Amino acid sequence: MMSSKQNEQPVPEKPAATMHGEQLSTTEMEHRMKLLREDSELQKLHKQFVIGGVLTESEFWATRKSLLDDDAQRTSKQQAGFKSAMLADVRPSTDGRTNKVTFSLTPEIIHQIFAEKPAVHWAFLNFVPSKMTEKDFWTKYCRAEYLHRTKNSVVAAAEAAEDEELAVFLKNDDILANEARRKIRRVDPTLDMEADLGDDYIHLPDHGILRDGSKETVDAENDIARRTLSQDLNRHAAVVLEGRALDVELGDTRTVAEALARSKQAESSAETSDEKTNQERLKRVSRMTEIEDLQAPHSLPYAPLCIKDPREYFDSQQANALKALGDTDARIKPIDCSLSTEEAYIYLMEQISEVKVRGLNNPVVQPEAALKVLNGLNQYLSSTKYHLGKNPQESVLDRLPNRTKDELMHHWTSIQELLRHFWSSYPITTTYLYNKVLRLKDAMTQIYHKLQETKESVQSDFRHQVSRLVQPMLQALDAAFAHYDTEQQKQYNKGVSKPNGFVQ
């Protein structure tokens, strides 16, 4: 809808900052511009207030320091990782009439196959233009996959014996085994079960209890088709976790394969030194041992998520959550409602008497204020329920015309921004702040009028709803105005000791 249109908007006409004569490095500027580009909501606010002259550039960013700091650490652009689902697990489809089995491979799938199965990757690099065509290669791969999937180990063994290229796909992956051996040395010692095996003399071969049902002996005779689903799952998850190292376009298989090989090489050469890994291991161990109540919390490294349009994202998340809830809660709710008045009364009385006896655990809010809010909400809920019926997935906003809805949302964010600046300016100590408050007040007055207009302009069926929605915004603004007036009054009463005179 509107939000998607916003995304298509060109980059904002930016260098407003320089107008205010601030000293900013170019990187800083670029960084801010990038933030604006990525967040359409921020961009709109910026356009309205900074370019509209209500706030200065530095004022605008001052409330978003965390955003700047946080993003300053991030240099590269956000990359989409692999999907969690197993793509490489290509499911064959049959047409039902003939014996033909069809596999379909996309560049995405191929990339994942290369990442998860180094042997296939290696084979591709070695075989493809020289020994066979790409199509033959994938046909052979699919054949091997099919054999593996149907668990036809006898045929698989026979075919592998004849065809050495096919055998590559079916055999155990040596590259993986080597990689595992390399990685195990860097593993956290508190979960290193391999070391444990090396210390276990009770289970020397043929010692200990062999067949008590807890251990199962496996026959590791044929090396073909020993690849199990669990191994595939572990491998897949490891690759997903490592993330996508490539930044080439997925398209030509050959380039993808080569780029992957390059990145792998770089990775293995950049292997950190023993000492550094040791320190890292130690740090992890000590983190595992501390008892957390008694220590300052550790912040784990995380990859910051960048969302283009936060509002759209969170709205859709909410819708999803509601949908999911719909399955279970929809069934539970009616039962809750069907409580008879008497039962509800008894329950409430019990609760109240319990509170009376024990007292509230953590009285965070004042009871009177809580009661007021609760009453307001109750009233609001019952009225909307009356208007909307029982569909919980629809909110009041969705029923309004799009234009009104967007307008309201925009006003809401603007008001929040302005109020934040407004309240943070008190107590007024400098002329600068005084002027800022003045500017803010004017902007707020404008919005106040706009809100009134919106309220007037909507069709009569929605007027009630809209006025309900607008009311909290107006209240917030009123509170700000009231504060402004009392402060003004105080200043006035104090006399003319202030350096700057009064306008009104």
Place this chain on the structure above:
Amino acid sequence: MKFQIEDVTVYFPYDYIYPEQYEYMVELKRALDARGHCLLEMPTGTGKTVALLSLITSYALARPSPPLKLLYCTRTVHEMEKTLAELRLLHSHLPPTHRSLALGLSSRKNLCVNPYVLSSASRDSVDSACRRLTASWVRAAAAEQPPGAVPTCSFFESYDRAASSGPDAVLLPPGVYTLGDLRALGREKGWCPYFLARQMIRYANVVVYSYQYLLDPKVAGIISREMQRECVVVFDEAHNIDNVCIEALSVSVRRQTLDGATRNLHRMAQEIDRFKATDASRLRAEYNRLVEGLAQRGNLALTDAWLSNPALPDDILKEAVPGNIRRAEHFLSVLRRLVQYLKGRLQTENVETERPVDFVASVSSQAGIDQKMLRFCYDRLHSLMLTLEITDTDEFLHIQTICDFATLVGTYMQGFSIIIEPFDERMPHIPDPVLQLSCHDASLAIKPVFDRFQSVIITSGTLSPIDLYPRLLNFNPVISRSFTMSLTRDCICPMVLTRGSDQLPVSTKFDMRSDPGVVRNYGRLLLEMVAAVPDGIVCFFVSYSYMDGIVNSWNEMGILQDVMQHKLVFIETQDVVETTLALDNYRRACDCGRGAVFFSVARGKVAEGIDFDRHYGRLVIMFGVPFQYTLSRILIARLEYLRNTFQIKEGDFLTFDALRQAAQCVGRVIRSKADYGMMIFADKRYSRHDKRSKLPGWILSHLHDAHLNLSTDMALHIAREFLRRMAQPYDKAGTGGRKTLLSQEDLEKMGEDPMNMF
């Protein structure tokens, strides 16, 4: 912080302490004062290890003579590392004048730094590669020949040179040494870390090593022989200690073993012939020594010691080797006859169970080997191998197994049985005959430990019912107590799920486990939970084969794909390397916020010692009741023994065993009071009182009646509520009269007024 327990000043590495930690320390101190053994059950997530370490260390500091040594036994190497890390934290809070030496000990495989030795893959080949470089005759040969002609280990040589000027020259400065630290130190100084550690455990104040270094006579005989009586022995996570004890004395013989033994005997015969031709005096010297009655050759060089006698030290005969096995050839022919006899026994078509007495009688009548000869098999073999200067011990493991078997069967008449099975019960079409000597009496292996050391402390999060362990292990604890947990908020939420979303019962009972409806219901449960629970989820299954089956079914039903929409999936396999990497990745997935599910097996390696605390495990699902495989002959024989000796009913023992495993699996989610986690027992059998009541008290006390008979949707509802509640801020110290976190001040107040303690 620093506080007093009676007359001991206790150093504790944190500013606050949980009341149960304090109580635990008080009980522990009483046990140490009484110089007796004790049995303490304390819930996981209350900092048991740190309480233990800090009390015993402080106690040793308060009573400097005679010096008290702590032998801390862990189940696994990774737990050893965890313990050493806690010890390091404690050490940084001790006064600098009180620093002591603490170190971990493991096998050559985990300590060796020689690149040539390390290139061997398995533990046994590392051991023998080390012997090839360090055995006394190899070093003697190297000393005679020009340098470089006979390869030796430079690390060992330089350590030996340093140590030859007295033990002080190699004494480590006080501190805490993990395996990694020892290796780093070894590399830096050019000393062999393994032998350094072996030497240092005599002087160390704290030694952390694995159970077997005390319980398995094969290893304990070389490592722990010299430990003094003034030791406090701690067995941490000891809920499975009875199983370790019986495993330490059990041996099995398979067809491969016998074939290997035949090859070994052949090679030994060749060696004997070679020596006869070149150096006959050596064999004669051995014979003379045996005539004089010295089965063991007095002072062995440190590096020559091999795995020790499999029988317990008190039971080893201290008399002359019988005349008919003194000559090497005679001994070989005895062994050949024994192997032949065992081969014959393995050819049976039926399952046979025998008592050792009958078996020994039958060996004597059919192979002409009497009981005394059997008992000396191990010592005689050991002596012969030293005489023949055999270094590649890994090749001779087969004949070693046969001799271990012979020695054990010749020594013990009670508490053992011999079971011959022609094939595995579950795979009747694959012939795989096994002759198993299995020990049923857990008290045998642990008895020397109780007798030798001043105090033995057995502790774990799951020792319920606590009166059973003294019976199984046959000892009298001076203190035996089960602690509860004081929680600031209800941060654990156990639930029993009996029905799936379609209201049909779920269970892993034999007749139900392969029912597609049950499989689907289990899958739906997991699917609902991965969508609702953040970060890590751990699932435990009753066995590998069951897990494989159900994961494959979920894959075919598409449930697995749906689960992967929400979280990454990692699975424990029988390959430890792969499992370790999977675990490492699982932790990283939880750290970075992606979230993951780990599928694991009760009684498996992961269930034994890996913590899933904090965000690494917000929910544990135990699919089914992890009963042992009840058709196993060994288990049947053990149950019979338990009934006859201790009057423990079969059903009771099986339920006890299954529930302690289940409790152990789910108990891993919580590590401190700030942590929180849910536990789902997904099987209808958990709702029965006789099963449920075997769970440890700290789980039971949080299991509300309303959570005893849930279906998937109700469980989901409860889970959502629980997570919402846990997300709220709370008062960490607890309110009012129920303090859950004590400061030094509180403790001092309590000290003044001991009546008002809890």
